[in-house]
Amino acid sequence: PPVIQTSNISKVYRMGTEEIHALRSVTISIKRGEYVAFMGPSGSGKSTLMNIVGCLDTPTTGQYILNGKDVSRMTDNQLADVRNREIGFVFQTFNLLPRATALDNVALPLIYAGYSKSEREERAMESLRSVGLHDRSKHKPNELSGGQRQRVAIARALVNNPSVLLADEPTGALDSKTSYEIMELFEALYARGNTIIMVTHEEDIARYAHRIVRLRDGEIETDQPNHDVRAHK
Ligand code: ADP
Ligand code: ADP
Numbered sequence: 001p002p003v004i005q006t007s008n009i010s011k012v013y014r015m016g017t018e019e020i021h022a023l024r025s026v027t028i029s030i031k032r033g034e035y036v037a038f039m040g041p042s043g044s045g046k047s048t049l050m051n052i053v054g055c056l057d058t059p060t061t062g063q064y065i066l067n068g069k070d071v072s073r074m075t076d077n078q079l080a081d082v083r084n085r086e087i088g089f090v091f092q093t094f095n096l097l098p099r100a101t102a103l104d105n106v107a108l109p110l111i112y113a114g115y116s117k118s119e120r121e122e123r124a125m126e127s128l129r130s131v132g133l134h135d136r137s138k139h140k141p142n143e144l145s146g147g148q149r150q151r152v153a154i155a156r157a158l159v160n161n162p163s164v165l166l167a168d169e170p171t172g173a174l175d176s177k178t179s180y181e182i183m184e185l186f187e188a189l190y191a192r193g194n195t196i197i198m199v200t201h202e203e204d205i206a207r208y209a210h211r212i213v214r215l216r217d218g219e220i221e222t223d224q225p226n227h228d229v230r231a232h233k
Pocket of ligand 1: 013014015020021022040041042043044045046047048049
């Protein structure tokens with residue numbers, strides 16, 4: 001069974017008397033281990049779809065099954081619970097705690113998962129190692145480069161072994177060389193079996209994904225395997 005299965009999901013925002021159809025009958029299925037880019041111009045519905053897939057929001061109509069669970073009609077509390085266990089988020093602006101070390105930032109999600117301090121530190125260190133930053137564990141965000149900060153954010157996203165890594169414009173705040181390094185890391189995570197969904201409006205970045213879904217006006221315009229995955233090194 002797929003990790004992600006949406007069936008005819010729509011999202012309607014009501015603004016006074018106006019209705020905005022942000023998503024119109026979107027059906028998409030993503031298997032474990034896929035690396036997918038959601039592309040599309042501004043206003044095409046990427047954020048809305050990402051928010052639903054990431055359990056930050058629910059569709060107005062239609063069904064969303066995440067790992068066999070129907071999350072489309074869950075309460076906010078149930079949704080938060082599923083989100084914390086199943087989804088690892090990476091954002092354009094990293095969203096790290098400025099006063100906490102890299103290790104403490106990465107360990108943070110494990111507090112809610114109920115691990116002891118030593119278990120948290122061990123797992124956080126392991127996750128930092130997996131992104132090549134175990135030698136920066138004591139550094140605070142402002143003592144790290146942009147690319148290193150994003151690596152810390154990726155280590156934090158992965159520390160709970162989520163079903164899906166959901167990255168919203170992960171290279172949006174990085175220069176092209178650093179973006180390339182982050183895309184190399186994503187390729188390595190893909191090779192290790194992680195399921196990755198990346199939201200981007202940049203063609204150059206989408207080219208790294210192995211499947212590209214293009215949205216337009218709230219609908220899937222195309223959904224195709226990328227046979228021309230951008231070469232690495
Ligand atoms: P994208 O991420 O591709 O730029 P969005 O999903 O943010 O697209 O937006 C899709 C459409 O829904 C746009 O017309 C946008 O203005 C509208 N929209 C998004 N969020 C809201 C909201 N909270 N309230 C009202 N309209 C919204
Ligand atoms: P944008 O793509 O519009 O710049 P973000 O990437 O910051 O916005 O966030 C995308 C979505 O994720 C938004 O709905 C936002 O509310 C939510 N979000 C942002 N940061 C966090 C966070 N640390 N934890 C949970 N949800 C977040």
